[in-house]
Amino acid sequence: MQTMTHTNYFELFGLAPSYRIDMTLLENTFCRLQGELHPDRHASHSENERRMALQMSADVNDAYRTLRHPVSRAQCLIRLAGYAEAENSATVSPAFLTAQMEWREAIEEASAMQDIKVLEVLARRLRHKLTTQENELAAMLDEQGDFQAAALRMNELRFYEKLRNDIDDVIENMESTTSHGRV
């Protein structure tokens, strides 16, 4: 078996460490690597080799999950650059938290009123916000190399992702209630 050596997740996938990555290449490499590492292909090998293939396969899964998502990919880059501490020290501002509170209140109000139109408008605005944040994060990591600022932007992105997941859940629940009636 050919052993794959790597020092980080990007290298494992043959990618340069950057925020903007080729998602199609990531998918394709993932499928190729898992095919190569499949236990069936190593059935005739020594126990040691099979164990190594299994471990490598677990690494590939972890790497894929990490690189696929914006926040964990950014986190990986920030840690690789030696700024792991920045993640904890980058505290979002009270003004940012107040704005988060307002998003939450708007979602709560619209869902209490069962107003799906308002929720959809909020969801669209939120997606727009997420795109802007992601673009800024990409510039900080790939162009400016400002990992301190990137850590703060990443932490803010986490709040927005949580909001997006929650608003999507609310909309989904509302849609299933209206189309199937209350269970």
Next chain:
Amino acid sequence: MAYSDKVLDHYENPRNVGSFDQEDQDVGTGMVGAPACGDVMKLQIKVSDDGVIEDAKFKTYGCGSAIASSSLVTEMLKGKTLDQALDIKNTHIAEELALPPVKIHCSVLAEDAIRAAITDYRSKNETETAGYDACKPAA
């Protein structure tokens, strides 16, 4: 994950939910958040002239433990002086609510909120007092 009875009680019947006017001089507001779970917590205290917390309110968007931690804290704060309030530690909150290890960060968030609210109140009133003193005629 199973919540303790105390968490469920605070979650189902949260105490002191609401807001004071953030601009009021006798109100301190603490806004804190946890990026890892996206929780947002607002804790407000209303402080009497002699420095005692006479009322507290909260608004939290987050998991049951975060809501219970902030609800409990509003009860603990009432009647305490600001210095006594600063003695409330996350371990007290976690113990009282029997929080499991994975939810300890919710009690940490509540402790941070207390500190933020007190800091806000103090910074609001320090400047005020200083300005007042400066204008006070010599005795």
